[in-house]
Amino acid sequence: MTHLNMIPMTWSRLYQETIDLGLNLQGRVCRMIFTAISTGFLKIGEPVPSSRFFAEHLGIARNTVIIAFQQLVTENILESRHRSGHFVHFDCHILYQTQQLNALNPNKQYDWSKRLSKKLSQQNNLIKPLDWENYPFPFIYGQHDPENFPAAAWRECSLKALATKNASLWAQDLTQQGDDMHLIQAIRQHILPTRGIFADENEILLTVGSQHALYMIADLLCHPDAVVGIENPCYPDAYNIFSMRTSNIRALDIDQDGIHPEQIQGCNYVYLTPSRHCPTGISMSAQRRTELLELAEKYDSIIIEDEYDAQISVQKNMLPSLKSLDHCGRVIYVGSLSKPLAPGLRLGYIVANTELIKELRFLRRLMLRHPNLFTQRVFAFFIEMGYYHSMLRRQHEAHLARTSFLIKTLNEHFPEWIVNSANGGSSCWVNTRNINTQSLAQQVKEHGVFIETGQAFFINSTIDHLCYLRMGVGSIEQSKIEEGIQRIAQCVAKFKSTKLST
Template sequence: MSSKMSGTMWNQFFQRWAGNGLSLQGQIRQMLVSAILDGQLPLELPIPSSREMAAQLDVARNTVVIAYQQLVDEGYLVSRERKGYFVNPNILAGRVAPPKTQAEAVGYSPEWSRRFRFRPTLQRNIRKRADWQRFPYPFVYGQFDAGLFPTADWRECCMKTLSVLEIGEWAQDMILRDDDSLVQQIRTRVLPRRGVWADDDEIVITVGTQQALYLLADLLVSTDTPVGMENPGYPDARNIFSSRSERIVDLKVDEGGLVVDAALGGCDYVYVTPSHQCPTTVTMPLERREALLRMADEADFILIEDDYESENRTEGEAIPALKSLDRSGRVIYIGSLSKTLAPGVRLGYVVGPAEVIRELRGARRLNLRHPTAYMQRVFALFLSLGHYDALLRRLSHAHQERARALAAALAARLPELRPVPISGGSSCWVEGPTWLDAEALALAAEPHGVLIEPGNVFFSASTPTRNCLRLGFSAIATERIEEGVERLAIALRELAPRG
């Protein structure tokens, strides 16, 4: 840039940083740092004076003065007496200048398609809109309600973890280790609720359930390993294991969850969600859990238990986790810490035999070393101060209320749909009439402000089922549910066959 930016240009540039949650001083700093590092400000010309900039941005002059001084202190600007503020030329030293013209291509571009081991983008995935929060009736699963987020408690834990003493603990490269305090909290506070007891060397922290499954697939599964998957079941688990193995075995699901039958005997590993089956939400009875464990012993296969939404049960007593009933070390247990709090936090864990956990740590080191130590320490403090348990109680009450509202609204407004009774969790699995295409319904509902999740992605490609859908209620307030269902009913009527 060879000349000064005009006042209008500065104002337009400033608008890019508006509404990002920072103070005005912070927004001005971001604007200037971006302009400096992008080479948009000439070195030989001063930037506008604090008075000029304040007038152009319609902010107090003192706000600009403080922002300028902070940038001087950090080496982005230099102040020259009677001349003003200039970009510090040293801040750009050592940077490679961008090419002025694109170099002429030499040779042939790689044919990447033949180099890929597999194509993740071609897998069938759950699709979630990034702008779901702008919809008034988001029946989406796995998102959080900002009104229920424990902002003050979480901020308290974040600030305490930023103390000088704490920084000395989490800022180091932990290589293979996890935060000791988080492992202890999981071992003594989280797992006992599910009847699971483990030593420190039997627990490893992961970046959510996804990474736990990916590491297990990396460690245990080869191209000819038979892996049993619930059908319908969790698409990401199916995609992860099918990216390793060519022998995915579809396993039946009924009103008691995974069916224990002869098909299990041909598997080396079986992925199962017994607490709230994904996506039907049904709970596996104790008798079937015991039968599943007996068969695992007899047929020599390993169970990978995803204790999906176990902490949120609305009916009856909680049934112990499969892992708590395991006497042979045949269950590898996966749990999530962040799904309840906020999915963006991305923290989970695996519990298994020490030998398995040791190798998972080694695989994790190759993958990303360890989950951010700062977040581990924050969550450990969040657990130790009782905030997590208090949040579970609040969420349980809210979800029970929403589940009742959703069940009543479906019965009154959409009697042609057949929902699975909600016994816990934060979603409802629904079967529609045979003519229904749930993907078409999802598209038809969006103009009415309603988001739903088509259910076909939960079934294997060889058993397509198009008339099922999932309605999540973790992100929608109770008072919006009835109207949301009424609008969904309007969309359904638009698609219904005539005559």
């Protein structure tokens, strides 16, 4: 809708808000337009309604509006174009004007802090820069790699989904089922068997990514007295999600074979990333998987298995998932479809007992009905036509080559650092031993390098955890890795004596 035809009620409200500011009519018109720009009703370069429009709908003289317009033009808020009217000026300094507005209305904003039941912004979150693509050397994990996106194949599948017979399906609002059974079948036949899982249609639920899956599981199953065991270090958002439901979070220590299964005693739920531990990349040994399932039965624990990176990491010698070994229905399996392709597509799934899936489906209906049906249908074609597995093979080979080269380069420049990586995943977990990685991250940023510090992955993190890094390879070309590490080495050399206490 163009702002020339913006509903009169909106302008009337904005004008009415100026009534107690002690301004004359001309000033009130100026303030009304300031507010419209600062709140986004009017954007840079957009047309402003005519003086005749304002005069008619605000009940003031047209000359008053014209004088206000002239004042706004003088202040570079508006510009006048011959025979076209007035437009928001491209050099409009609206930030300054907004500050003026706030200064004149110090008590205008309501204090919401007293209403918040939780301040989620204060959780230990992973913060990634919005402009990470502008870094020449982005050692970032979990972001889209535009160079490897199969655009032609995705376009073909999108066009196929737009065909009339398919459009009639995804254009509906599927309030009850909510899942494209075409995609469910593709997951059953082409995705889950690679992890040794064979599930019925009613044992699979689609989600808006694996994080959405975890949120629903926690919301449906966890009560305030529940004890939830989580690996330490862990996926921070999983910890944040479960800690919203219960304060009884138990940190489960890991070694080179994963968690020690006996630690789950007393846990109602256990959240794990056994195939490729987040963030270290460690894979839980076969012996511990067997023992874990036995103890889960003994202690009446439910296991939530998150294979967030499994599709990227699949190798012939990769251990089967816990879900494939589960004969008692105690494992809830969470997977991601979109992470290896394009995380922004936000599509994942849960595999669990039919009764649980039924209740999760009704919970999902209350939240967002269902994931985007058009995306579901495109993904179904993308898998069914063989493009998905072809992409996974290419991506696995690329990540394996990049990771191997990254480890080699790190060992050459930093022989004292400990570098962990496994299963050809898309990141390395690095222990720098004595480097304050938060300080290092700020230093290398100035040289075009992005690195992700590791402290946020620890439950009850301390100063001892400042020395860790997670270095992703999914979004950096192999040819740039060496120069990126060289730039890090140059920064390290400048403050090599920096200890964790700084």
